[in-house]
Amino acid sequence: MVTDMKPEWSDPNEPEKFSSIIRKGQEQEGQAASIQKNIRFQKRISREPSVEELYNGVLSGNRGQLARAITLVESNAEQHFHKAQELLQKLLPHSGKSIRIGITGVPGAGKSTFIEAFGTYLCSMGHRVAVLAIDPSSSISGGSILGDKTRMEQLSRNPRAFIRPSPTAGKLGGVHRKTREAMLICEASGFDVILIETVGVGQSEVIIRDMVDFFMLLVLTGAGDELQGMKKGIMELADAIIVHKADGANKPKAEQTKKEYNRILHFLQPATKGWQSKAYTCSSITQEGVKEVWSVINKFKETGKAAGVFDERRKGQQRDWIYSLISDQLHYSFFHHPAVKRMLPQFENEVMAGEKTAASAVEILFNLFLSGKNNNC
Numbered sequence: 001m002v003t004d005m006k007p008e009w010s011d012p013n014e015p016e017k018f019s020s021i022i023r024k025g026q027e028q029e030g031q032a033a034s035i036q037k038n039i040r041f042q043k044r045i046s047r048e049p050s051v052e053e054l055y056n057g058v059l060s061g062n063r064g065q066l067a068r069a070i071t072l073v074e075s076n077a078e079q080h081f082h083k084a085q086e087l088l089q090k091l092l093p094h095s096g097k098s099i100r101i102g103i104t105g106v107p108g109a110g111k112s113t114f115i116e117a118f119g120t121y122l123c124s125m126g127h128r129v130a131v132l133a134i135d136p137s138s139s140i141s142g143g144s145i146l147g148d149k150t151r152m153e154q155l156s157r158n159p160r161a162f163i164r165p166s167p168t169a170g171k172l173g174g175v176h177r178k179t180r181e182a183m184l185i186c187e188a189s190g191f192d193v194i195l196i197e198t199v200g201v202g203q204s205e206v207i208i209r210d211m212v213d214f215f216m217l218l219v220l221t222g223a224g225d226e227l228q229g230m231k232k233g234i235m236e237l238a239d240a241i242i243v244h245k246a247d248g249a250n251k252p253k254a255e256q257t258k259k260e261y262n263r264i265l266h267f268l269q270p271a272t273k274g275w276q277s278k279a280y281t282c283s284s285i286t287q288e289g290v291k292e293v294w295s296v297i298n299k300f301k302e303t304g305k306a307a308g309v310f311d312e313r314r315k316g317q318q319r320d321w322i323y324s325l326i327s328d329q330l331h332y333s334f335f336h337h338p339a340v341k342r343m344l345p346q347f348e349n350e351v352m353a354g355e356k357t358a359a360s361a362v363e364i365l366f367n368l369f370l371s372g373k374n375n376n377c
């Protein structure tokens, strides 16, 4: 008989998302004792770890506890939010010691392949590398870089690396907060290079720029049209532009594209005060240029630290974070307010029918929200 029994732990807010059903077994003679023993064992391993256990696990570099700690901050359950914040508060003094690198580019630019090559190189140099992702499509399609693990095969097997697919958005803050908090946990666990990948299609590159020290844009060869079509905005965010896949027959074209980007970059507002963003060529297949990217990042860190720009940016990011959390929280509270939820569809129709102005609908909704009342109007 099929029952709807669930495991000891499943997200109470999304119980239907539990991924399997459990079938009752047929008890064989003499099995009772061993089943009891097994149940006790299961209980021991499936118990949720305490904040203290996670804290100690993360600090000692225990990968299992690190993954659990990130799962906790990614949880959409309300009771986990407070536990996660308690953990983060304790870990905060141990975070911040890494170089945070953002990598963006159009789909197919080779971001994942670059991370595989770059990350593997850094591990061979004795670094510990954590790879996180902001996937703007994940909250819609459920996709993530999980599939990319196959493209980061070597890196995902490297004991010095840790790859975490992108979280899905939830109610207590979106993907933004979760990625940022996952980054702090990885730092506390001893990862000294954090790589954050995002597809450059919209707002995600602005979000990523706000949480990293160094931001790079991966582009493909293609002069003229493609370059003209590239949004100036995204180029102005980049500390380096990497003309990727500079190998084989593509190499001379890549050199040419590099020159063209350099010409444009020269006229743009620098992304970081005192740093001239430049274009470089690189191939993740032949590894040519991979080392150079790391030297550029080190140079950037050195000059930025000396000029105080590096620490200034981090402080500014911490401050801005408060505001993005406030807006996340306000957004969530407003749209989940029972009266707002109830009245909004009606107001939408009235506004569309030209019976009410949008501004007056918003005013009524805000009055309802601020009064805390759940009644209809």
Ligand SMILES: Nc1nc2c(ncn2[C@@H]2O[C@H](COP(=O)(O)OP(=O)(O)OP(=O)(O)O)[C@@H](O)[C@H]2O)c(=O)[nH]1
Pocket: 105, 106, 107, 108, 109, 110, 111, 112, 113, 114, 148, 151, 199, 244, 245, 246, 247, 282, 283, 284, 285, 286
């Ligand atoms: N020739 C050449 N091909 C490359 C290089 N890097 C990546 N590729 C190829 O480009 C394709 C896309 O690479 P990905 O790493 O998946 O690109 P991505 O930017 O992560 O793509 P999305 O995750 O879909 O946004 C793959 O077929 C790679 O084999 C390179 O350095 N040289």
Ligand SMILES: [Mg+2]
Pocket: 111, 112, 113, 145, 148
């Ligand atoms: Mg990818």
